Amino acid sequence: MAGRIHPTAIVAPEAELADDVTVGAYSIVGPGVRIGAGSQVGPHCIIDGQTTIGRDNVFYRFCSIGGMPQDKKYKGEPTRLEIGDGNMVREYVTINTGTAQDVGVTRVGDDNWIMAYVHIAHDCQIASHTVIANSVQLAGHIHIDDWAILGGSSAVHQFVRIGAHCMIGGTSSIRQDIPPYVIGAGDPFRPVGINSEGLSRRGYTPETVSALKEAYKILYRRNLKVEEAAQQIAALQAQRSEASDALQVLVDFLNASTRGIARA
Template sequence: MGIHQTAIVHPDAQLASDVQVGPYSIIGANVSIDSGTVVGPHCVIDGHTRIGKNNNFYRFCSIGGVPQDKKYAGEPTKLEIGDCNTIREYVTINTGTVQDIGVTRLGNDNWIMAYVHIAHDCQLGSHIIMANSVQLAGHIHIGDWAIIGGLSAVHQFVRIGAHSMIGGTSSIRQDIPPYVIGAGDPFRPVGINSEGLGRRGFSPEQIAQVKEAYKLLYRRNLSVEQALTQMQHLQEQHPESAKAVGLMLEFLQTSTRGIVRP
């Protein structure tokens, strides 16, 4: 298809030769798009935005807009999107701010459904699924393989750990550790995403030790500090599961907002 005759592509934009741009879409001057990417009709991609290979932007996306932050003063902040992402209708993704690292990032192979908003300075990993109308405030970090149900809202500066699973219409105000599954307003953890871990190649032993780490954190009446100490012992006792448990351990050691509680 190439570039439709009604599309407006700034002459300074850098598009690979096989990029497709649909009718009435607009591509700004500081945009670069790598090979295999398809931009549907009525999309706007602007700002200092770099997009990788084989992405698919459906109709009416708004990508690379300025931050919705009153402190923003026109600085040339950035948006970086990796490869093989699916971005559905009416998704909005903003550039970063100088008050943070100045870059909003989206990794690879993410599935972002309709009406999702990804605000300034969010740092998203890979293989994430966000269902319709998930709303991310600024400065949020989401780990690989996380799943967020539709109509959920996430408070600014929250971190969501890898392999976690959040039910629809949840309200997340504190950090969600890796592997945790739950839902609610406020969000309440109920267990670990053992089904998802099995699908991703975690062994039964690794899943068992991740479950034990969850119990130390939420079921043993321990403080977070006590649970961390017990998780370190768990790593020593089960070296084949040390990396899996270590993912939760590192997350907890670096949490600044505090974690969700039952």
């Protein structure tokens, strides 16, 4: 194991690292850290706090992972950060632990591509297969579902939820929930349609994509309240049975929204 840790790196004796984990020059790994097999910590990184990291992750140079939350209410409670498998984390990314005011843990799932200068604040829940481009700033308590894509320099308000398969253009300002499958951009964010190309690439059939486009029209073109739109989309499931599961994801998201959805 010693041969995989650069002689200038500092790894706390209490840290738990799999035998093949590499730690680059001048990096620091704190006592509460656990890192799984195949993961790589580049030079000049700091990984501390109560942080658990899975297999085959790459932390590029100058990352700061597991730092305490940027929340004035934080009083040193034993909150955590959990990161799954196969994530790429590029230069100067910061990911903080959770707070006692929420679930107490920040989570990042599997196979996420997190580009340079991204900030993931306390209690964020990032699912899997997302792309978070350069300089995206995520405030606390944000939920991002599978396969979402956030363009560079976008900013997301605290407590916002971003649905699965969304595609958000660069420099967007997100202040309300973005329903699944939606594509758009702007300050404030403006939805323009369904992410049909992304859905097709992920195996969604033309029939399902067509049904989701119809659901989009119900949600955004008929001047309905969110509750009314959810009811009509639920009724659409009976007519478009081949898309029932995909439509249910949208209905569930709308019914759970507390901030309202972006409609600008």
